[in-house]
Amino acid sequence: MLESVMFYALAAFILGFGVLVVTARNTVHCVLFLVANFLCVAMVYVMLGAEFLAIIQILVYAGGIVVLYLFVVMLVNLRRPPDAPVDTRRQSVVGFALAGAMLAEISAILVYSAARPVAAVATAPALPAAGNTETIGMLLYTDYLVPFELASMLLLVAMVGAILLARKDM
Amino acid sequence: MMGDYVVPVLKILVLLNAVLVSVTFMTLLERKVIAWVQVRLGPMRVGYHGALQPIADAIKLLLKEDITPVRADKWVFTLAPIVSMVPALIAFAVIPFDREAVFFGFPIALVVADINVGLLYLVSITSIGVYGIILAGYASNSKFPLLAGLRASAQLISYEIAITMMLVSIVVMSGTLSMVGIIDAQFNARVWYVFLQPVAFVILFIGGLAETNRAPFDLPEAEQELTGGFHTEYSGMRFALFFLAEYANMIVVSAVATTLFFGGWLRPFPNVDALSWLGYVPGWVWFVLKTFVFLYLFIWIRATLPRYRYDQLMRLGWKVLIPLGIANLVVTAVLKVLL
Amino acid sequence: MTPITPYHYLVLSAALFTIGLVGVLVRRNIIIVFMSIELMLNAVNINLAAFSYQLHNAAGQVFAIFVVAVAAAEAAVGLGIILAFFRNKETLNMDDMDIMKW
Numbered sequence: 001m002l003e004s005v006m007f008y009a010l011a012a013f014i015l016g017f018g019v020l021v022v023t024a025r026n027t028v029h030c031v032l033f034l035v036a037n038f039l040c041v042a043m044v045y046v047m048l049g050a051e052f053l054a055i056i057q058i059l060v061y062a063g064g065i066v067v068l069y070l071f072v073v074m075l076v077n078l079r080r081p082p083d084a085p086v087d088t089r090r091q092s093v094v095g096f097a098l099a100g101a102m103l104a105e106i107s108a109i110l111v112y113s114a115a116r117p118v119a120a121v122a123t124a125p126a127l128p129a130a131g132n133t134e135t136i137g138m139l140l141y142t143d144y145l146v147p148f149e150l151a152s153m154l155l156l157v158a159m160v161g162a163i164l165l166a167r168k169d170m
Numbered sequence: 171m172m173g174d175y176v177v178p179v180l181k182i183l184v185l186l187n188a189v190l191v192s193v194t195f196m197t198l199l200e201r202k203v204i205a206w207v208q209v210r211l212g213p214m215r216v217g218y219h220g221a222l223q224p225i226a227d228a229i230k231l232l233l234k235e236d237i238t239p240v241r242a243d244k245w246v247f248t249l250a251p252i253v254s255m256v257p258a259l260i261a262f263a264v265i266p267f268d269r270e271a272v273f274f275g276f277p278i279a280l281v282v283a284d285i286n287v288g289l290l291y292l293v294s295i296t297s298i299g300v301y302g303i304i305l306a307g308y309a310s311n312s313k314f315p316l317l318a319g320l321r322a323s324a325q326l327i328s329y330e331i332a333i334t335m336m337l338v339s340i341v342v343m344s345g346t347l348s349m350v351g352i353i354d355a356q357f358n359a360r361v362w363y364v365f366l367q368p369v370a371f372v373i374l375f376i377g378g379l380a381e382t383n384r385a386p387f388d389l390p391e392a393e394q395e396l397t398g399g400f401h402t403e404y405s406g407m408r409f410a411l412f413f414l415a416e417y418a419n420m421i422v423v424s425a426v427a428t429t430l431f432f433g434g435w436l437r438p439f440p441n442v443d444a445l446s447w448l449g450y451v452p453g454w455v456w457f458v459l460k461t462f463v464f465l466y467l468f469i470w471i472r473a474t475l476p477r478y479r480y481d482q483l484m485r486l487g488w489k490v491l492i493p494l495g496i497a498n499l500v501v502t503a504v505l506k507v508l509l
Numbered sequence: 510m511t512p513i514t515p516y517h518y519l520v521l522s523a524a525l526f527t528i529g530l531v532g533v534l535v536r537r538n539i540i541i542v543f544m545s546i547e548l549m550l551n552a553v554n555i556n557l558a559a560f561s562y563q564l565h566n567a568a569g570q571v572f573a574i575f576v577v578a579v580a581a582a583e584a585a586v587g588l589g590i591i592l593a594f595f596r597n598k599e600t601l602n603m604d605d606m607d608i609m610k611w
Binding site (some may be wrong): 003007014015016018019021022030031034038041042044045048049050052054056057060061064065066069072073075076091094095096097102103106107110114121124125132135136139140144147151154156157158159161162163164165166168170 | 511513514516517519520521523524525526527528529530532534535536538541543544545547548549551553554556558559562565566567568570571573574575577578579580581582583584585586588589590591592593595596601
């Protein structure tokens, strides 16, 4: 009962803030709605039992990436007066049509798979009842070690690239 | 049923009241201590030796005119102090004051929520607190606060990295992210972690000074710089909220340093049986005492050290603390595997 | 009230994905396009977490963490590109970013 209420409330907030991100005129307001969206998504992760992922969502996404967006928005705002972007009507109709087609396709997949019984998927061997963080840590360092190292290299390259791109004397 | 809902709500009420009262009286403590350091007396008029000064301050701030700048973003202008204060307050949800205290025959754990990612929760709440400063600078619709806000938030996110490295060092040593678990690990190891990880403690404390915008890292809000920093355009109670948020952050950093390095509610020398008479003092008294030692240290450092310039500040954060932090983490991990 | 099955989370994820897609296709301000891409990545993450919950396999959450890491890298580099471009042409409108068209 409480779970249903929480889920529907969170879903309403997530979708509402998402629509506000896409439609707000002022870019700083868009960024703030994005932060609220991410915090609600973190709560959805807690409901799904993925507490480490929820904390990573708040720490990295809401507390790092969106701060980066906010910095860029403000640095850009320093140089130009705020004016509304002009949206061409022709392209927005095509955009809505494409998005509608995608939504129809995903809904068809969901309805189709909901009607059929789910085949038994081989689950991972049951680990001893460890906490969520320990489970993810074990997986990251044993089964998924190579993607982990590749991700760290990717982050290093991205860091160097971002610093070089944003320098003034290039 | 009752234990699930009523007890946590009661805990939250008591904790919020305690935090807000201590934060208001911290203003008085700071003014008095800095005054005594400078061989003067501080506030002396209101109440006995100025003890009721915070109440006078609160009344003054509440009665001040509430100015919103012209063409400032009204919603964001109102939101910024709230976004500054709320993370400082909700960080107290995972701070453990004692393992168990008996109230009216019920044993209650003196921690609001002992989640098993408690330490990461604290770090993520700290990174949300950065928004208050950026939004305050932006919403004032003026160049000086905007630049000061960007500077302050750049300082905060730089020192966050050093702090996170130190917290990871502690997690490597204790094997758990839960705050209560870390204190238990110190109890099992029979030694406070500050003796095993002195470098980590020093870096955490310096990072904590920078995270809370305290001297000597308080360039973004100093009066001589940038006409008052990111809260230039704020007056009255909104201005007070920024400062209360700063003091609440100070208490959080002190409590975290106490929990991680100084054994939380454990008595000094837990492995020396000759001092077991110290165990008659309740655990939360030890916790509060240790936290107050750190708060005094914060104020003492503010009264003593000169201010860092902004580029020196950033250089310290990136070029000194982070390499030291990484070295500490590597050495800790290697020694933990070998020993 | 029907109990919340993983299908509810999948529908939420699909709806959020579509909202992000509308943002990418319709808005002209490039920073808002980037933020809509982040919305889409979040929708994918909700999907992964829901399946991880249903199949009791933490690999879904591990994948979601990788998505977060890649999104961070992409945001950093993308915003660097935007800043570099803005320094040259003073515009954030995607329609004006066509100096390499022939």
